[in-house]
Amino acid sequence: MQDFFVRAGSAVSRSSSSITLDAFDLAILNILQRDNSTPQRVIGEAVNLSAPAVQRRIRRMDDAGVIQANVAVIDPAEVGQPITIFVEVELESERADLIDAAKRAFTAAPEVQQCYYVTGEADFVLVVIVPSMGAYEALTRRLFFDNANVKKFRTFVAMDRVKVGLTVPLPR
């Protein structure tokens, strides 16, 4: 296995410990981000390490925040939430406190699955999951129309969730 190192952590990242990851760690992450129910013994065989060694590395990356969460991915359509919508939101004012207020409001809404604060022609991009267009309409009223600071928003309804996941392209 080649020598490859990633200096974890960046200027943007929050309170992470910024640990160093080697090729073993990346190989382990690559397995876990596709299936974290893989037994450590199997991972060990795949990366040529003993199960305890794998375990200690996973633990270390967990503690350091490299692994942010371990989650089950649910098909929204299967639980009565078949509609995915993208929303670009443009604010009237970009005052810091108003930006923060918007962040809090969007984060607090369970329908808002993802929220990014962006540069460009919009200020926020949201990924929204709703059971019906009616529910979306209600959400827009609650989140946008009742918010004096929202100048406008543009809606993109997803017809096909072509590729969905949080998989990160890992350097090899």
Place this chain on the structure above:
Amino acid sequence: MQDFFVRAGSAVSRSSSSITLDAFDLAILNILQRDNSTPQRVIGEAVNLSAPAVQRRIRRMDDAGVIQANVAVIDPAEVGQPITIFVEVELESERADLIDAAKRAFTAAPEVQQCYYVTGEADFVLVVIVPSMGAYEALTRRLFFDNANVKKFRTFVAMDRVKVGLTVPLPR
């Protein structure tokens, strides 16, 4: 616990078995989609069911595709991929075969974390993860400029990943 049922599956959903979920299932899903390393015993205590009962329900939902995957969520910044970008892509032609070709091309790119085919002013929305703006520039060349069918695209660079996840709002 109240009687609440969700008829899983919809016209949009693929080859799923469309099983019926009750309040127990939803409660279990709600735990798993936040932390799937929670022991079944603990889940059982939370929802008032034995561990084996919890296990059987999880297995059933797994088989039916309600649970699409079990994954570790990795902080991109920690593995040298600090930049998240949204891209709206507009195609020249909306011929079905060209749409499909675009889907395949976007899906195949590891930098494309998420890809949705949408209605509205754009045809596709992408979530892209890259190590640098240079890498993004290279990706746009490969994915958009070398593709004669891409009319134009708009880029939104994420300054803050305010809320990221695949959590689905579950009916209670």
Place this chain on the structure above:
DNA sequence: GCACGCACGAAAAAATCTTGCATTCATCAG
């Protein structure tokens, strides 16, 4: 009323995860 299907809980069995410990290897000071 009775058989059947279905889901449950308790307990046992199997597998996995976790920890302790001795060893190896690389680094570094003397």
Place this chain on the structure above:
DNA sequence: CTGATGAATGCAAGATTTTTTCGTGCGTGC
């Protein structure tokens, strides 16, 4: 050059979890 130190490893034992087995209760339909 030699020995100390720290970090990471593998093996093996112990703790925990997952999975299976089995008997029971409940609702449905014949």
